[in-house]
Amino acid sequence: MGNLYSRVLQPANTLLSLGSWAWWVISAITGLTAAAVIAWASTTWDWYWSTFHMAGAAIAFLTAWVLLAVGFLLLGIAVRVWRAEQAPVQVDSPKIPQLNGPALASDDKIPPPTVTQSPPTLAVGLYVGEIRVMLDDLGKNRRCELTIRVFNGTGGAVEFEKLAGNIKFDAPNNTDPERRGTLPTPTLRHDVAKVVYPLQEWLFILEQHVPASEADSLVAMLQADIPIHFDLTGLAMYVFAQGKPDEVERLSLWDGISCRRGIHFGRIINATVNIGGVSSGTQIGG
Numbered sequence: 001m002g003n004l005y006s007r008v009l010q011p012a013n014t015l016l017s018l019g020s021w022a023w024w025v026i027s028a029i030t031g032l033t034a035a036a037v038i039a040w041a042s043t044t045w046d047w048y049w050s051t052f053h054m055a056g057a058a059i060a061f062l063t064a065w066v067l068l069a070v071g072f073l074l075l076g077i078a079v080r081v082w083r084a085e086q087a088p089v090q091v092d093s094p095k096i097p098q099l100n101g102p103a104l105a106s107d108d109k110i111p112p113p114t115v116t117q118s119p120p121t122l123a124v125g126l127y128v129g130e131i132r133v134m135l136d137d138l139g140k141n142r143r144c145e146l147t148i149r150v151f152n153g154t155g156g157a158v159e160f161e162k163l164a165g166n167i168k169f170d171a172p173n174n175t176d177p178e179r180r181g182t183l184p185t186p187t188l189r190h191d192v193a194k195v196v197y198p199l200q201e202w203l204f205i206l207e208q209h210v211p212a213s214e215a216d217s218l219v220a221m222l223q224a225d226i227p228i229h230f231d232l233t234g235l236a237m238y239v240f241a242q243g244k245p246d247e248v249e250r251l252s253l254w255d256g257i258s259c260r261r262g263i264h265f266g267r268i269i270n271a272t273v274n275i276g277g278v279s280s281g282t283q284i285g286g
């Protein structure tokens with residue numbers, strides 16, 4: 001019965017409402033006109049007129065009017081039913097429960113997922129921006145200094161662990177063994193901070209003892225204006241994120257630096273060399 005009401009009686013009730021008066025006016029005018037034509041036509045039928053006279057014309061008029069009115073009504077109901085079947089069906093969205101907690105109400109919004117961004121690794125977050133070599137004290141005290149500027153972009157504090165390995169020196173296209181050598185492992189100067197905090201600059205100052213033979217070779221190369229290449233690939237500086245001493249990483253240094261006697265300017269680094277009382281500028285390139 002519910003299906004019959006929804007498909008037939010409810011469209012008929014809508015059709016009979018005040019909102020459908022235009023359809024009824026059209027149906028009534030059309031039905032009356034057609035019934036009048038049929039009633040007039042019945043008077044031209046000799047056998048029908050001779051038998052029923054005016055009563056027959058009235059019967060023909062009323063019969064035609066009723067049939068046409070019912071036909072228009074059924075046509076309107078059929079159109080309403082057909083349009084209702086073609087209309088899109090609205091389906092309620094299913095309720096989506098939360099993964100943790102009570103189910104969401106139908107009008108609640110699903111919360112956006114929480115994204116946790118991990119800080120960059122030490123190899124990526126520690127940027128070596130400058131390296132300087134100071135050879136002022138090389139000829140007199142057989143020592144030099146290597147300064148390294150590091151920017152901490154890791155998002156956390158970083159601590160220094162230790163130094164290992166060696167620095168080698170050589171000349172370009174060199175075949176003379178007197179112009180190459182290996183220096184002992186440098187040490188971190190005592191007044192250098194061993195902790196750097198986020199978004200701060202870390203200045204490493206490495207004290208390098210130079211044996212007598214290697215110091216004489218370096219001084220001779222500088223006096224002869226021969227470029228010196230310091231190879232840093234064998235030098236290892238180990239650091240770790242504060243609170244994680246078991247996760248030690250090697251700081252990514254440049255492959256090496258070059259210097260020579262003369263007044264030069266590097267894009268990132270430069271140094272001053274004092275040999276025999278004469279100050280000379282040195283250019284150091286990465």
